[in-house]
Amino acid sequence: MNAKPPDPGLSRTGRPQRATAPQGEPSAFQTVVPGLPPAGSFDALGLPPELMRTMIGLGVKEPFPIQAATLPNALAGRDVLGRARTGSGKTLAFGLALLVRTAGLRAESKRPLALVLVPTRELAQQVGEALAPYAQVLDVRLATVVGGLSINRQSALLRAGTDVVIATPGRLADLVSRRDCHLDRVRITVLDEADQMCDLGFLPQVSEILDGVRPDGQRLLFSATLDRDVDQLVRRYLHDPVLASVDRGADSVTTMEHHVLNIHAADKYAVATEIAARDGRVLMFLDTRAGVDQFTRHLRASGVQAAALHSGKSQPQRSHTLARFKDGEVTVLVATNVAARGIHIDALDLVVNVDPPADAKDYLHRGGRTARAGESGNVVTLVTPDQRRDVNRMMSDAGIRPAVTQVRSGEEKLTAITGAKRPPAGARSSGGNAPFRGLGTRPGRPAKESRKTAEARRTAEARAAARVRKGR
Structure with a gap:
C-alpha cells in the first residue's frame, strides 16, 4: 500500500514521535x-x-x-x-x-x-x-x-x-x-x-x-x-x-452493576418471566432464534408486552420492533446477539442474559446496551448448576466480579435485584415452566423422548387412526 505524505509541523522529520504503548497493547x-x-x-x-x-x-x-x-x-x-x-x-x-x-x-x-x-x-x-x-x-x-x-x-x-x-x-x-x-x-x-x-x-x-x-x-x-x-x-x-x-478492556463496564443469579434449571423460565414482568423496559438475551421466538410467545401469553429480534427477521421487521421498544410500546425485547451492538436505547437500566453468553467479549457487548453515556445500569445473568464453571471463567476473562445470589421465582431478593414481579393477573399462562416442557435448559433444544413415552405415543396414535377408519 502506498504511504500517505507526512503532515507538516509534527516534528523535524515530519513524522509523529513514538511513545511506549500502555502495557498489554499490541x-x-x-x-x-x-x-x-x-x-x-x-x-x-x-x-x-x-x-x-x-x-x-x-x-x-x-x-x-x-x-x-x-x-x-x-x-x-x-x-x-x-x-x-x-x-x-x-x-x-x-x-x-x-x-x-x-x-x-x-x-x-x-x-x-x-x-x-x-x-x-x-x-x-x-x-x-x-x-x-x-x-x-x-x-x-x-x-x-x-x-x-x-x-x-x-x-x-x-x-x-x-x-x-x-x-x-x-x-x-x-x-x-x-x-x-x-x-x-x-x-x-x-x-x-x-x-x-x-x-x-x-x-x-x-x-x-x-x-x-x-x-x-x-x-x-x-x-x-x-x-x-x-x-x-x-x-x-x-x-x-x-x-x-x-x-481499557474490562473498564468498559465500570458504570454497571453485575449480578449472577444461581437458579435451578427447572425454575429458569419462571424466574425469567417474572423479571420480564417488571415495571420498565428490559433487554433479554437468548442463544437461539427458536428460543427467542418461543420465549417471546410465552411472555405475550403471560400478559407481557414482548417482541423478538433476531437475524431471521426481515430488516423492516427488525426496524419496526426496535422503534416500538424505544417508544415504550414494547417493554421487553427478547433477542439473540444481533442486538448486542449497534442498538442505542435511552434509559435502559437492565440487561438480562437468560442464556449466558459464550465469551467475555459477548458479555461486555450485551451489557453495553445499558449504562450508556455515563448512566448507570444492571446486567443480570441467569446461571444453572451445569453452567457455573463456564460463567465463572467468562467473568474472570471480562475482569468482572459480580454479586452472586441464589434465587428462586417469587422470592423477595429476586425482586430487590431486578424488580421482578408476577405476570399480569388473568393473563393466559400455565405458570412455572409449563410452556417449556420437553425442552432442555436452553429453549429450542428438544430433550430426548424416553422409550416408554415413545411407545405410549405410538400406541395412542394407532388407536386414534383405528377409530378414524371405523367411523368412515
Whole structure:
C-alpha cells in the first residue's frame, strides 16, 4: 500500500514521535501525536458555526472523552485508532470529522467520497440517523446500504450521487461487484466496531474494500476492543495512527452493576418471566432464534408486552420492533446477539442474559446496551448448576466480579435485584415452566423422548387412526 505524505509541523522529520504503548497493547497501537491536546469543548475545535448551532439545538454541548481525544486529530486529517466502551460517543467522534472534511465537495455518480463500514444493519441505521441532522446542515448527502433492503433502490441512490456511504461489508461488496459503486474516490474511510466485523467473518471483505479505496486517504478505526485481526488491519491499512484509548478492556463496564443469579434449571423460565414482568423496559438475551421466538410467545401469553429480534427477521421487521421498544410500546425485547451492538436505547437500566453468553467479549457487548453515556445500569445473568464453571471463567476473562445470589421465582431478593414481579393477573399462562416442557435448559433444544413415552405415543396414535377408519 502506498504511504500517505507526512503532515507538516509534527516534528523535524515530519513524522509523529513514538511513545511506549500502555502495557498489554499490541505493538501496532503505539503511535501518539504530541502537541495536540484534547478538546475541552466543541468551541475549541473550530467547527462551522451552522454545525455548532445544530449541535446546541440537539443538546450536544460538551464532548465525551473519546470525542475530545480524537476529534482534533481526525479534523487535521490524521489516521486515528480509537477505543472506548460502547455507548461512549464514538459515532460523533468520527462522524463530525468525516462530515466537516467532506463538506463543500460533491461526489460523482457511483463514486462516494467517504465511507463508514459497520458490522450490522442496526448499527448502520443508527449511525445514519445520528449523522443525518449534521449532514443536512452541511449539505452532505448520506446513503445507508445494508442487506435485507432493496439493492436496486440503493443502487439508484449511488447513481444519483452520494457523498458519504454508511454500509455493511456484505452489501457494499455486492454493489461493488455489480459496478454500482466505485471506491477509487473514497478519501475518508471509517471502520466502526472493527472487532465485531472480524468476529463475524467479514475480514476478507473489509480488506478487499480497503484495497479499493484511495491508498493515500484517511483511515479512522473505532471499536470497544482492539485485538487479533484488528491488529492486522491496523498494520496493513493505517499509517502512523493516533491511539486514543479512553478506557481499557474490562473498564468498559465500570458504570454497571453485575449480578449472577444461581437458579435451578427447572425454575429458569419462571424466574425469567417474572423479571420480564417488571415495571420498565428490559433487554433479554437468548442463544437461539427458536428460543427467542418461543420465549417471546410465552411472555405475550403471560400478559407481557414482548417482541423478538433476531437475524431471521426481515430488516423492516427488525426496524419496526426496535422503534416500538424505544417508544415504550414494547417493554421487553427478547433477542439473540444481533442486538448486542449497534442498538442505542435511552434509559435502559437492565440487561438480562437468560442464556449466558459464550465469551467475555459477548458479555461486555450485551451489557453495553445499558449504562450508556455515563448512566448507570444492571446486567443480570441467569446461571444453572451445569453452567457455573463456564460463567465463572467468562467473568474472570471480562475482569468482572459480580454479586452472586441464589434465587428462586417469587422470592423477595429476586425482586430487590431486578424488580421482578408476577405476570399480569388473568393473563393466559400455565405458570412455572409449563410452556417449556420437553425442552432442555436452553429453549429450542428438544430433550430426548424416553422409550416408554415413545411407545405410549405410538400406541395412542394407532388407536386414534383405528377409530378414524371405523367411523368412515
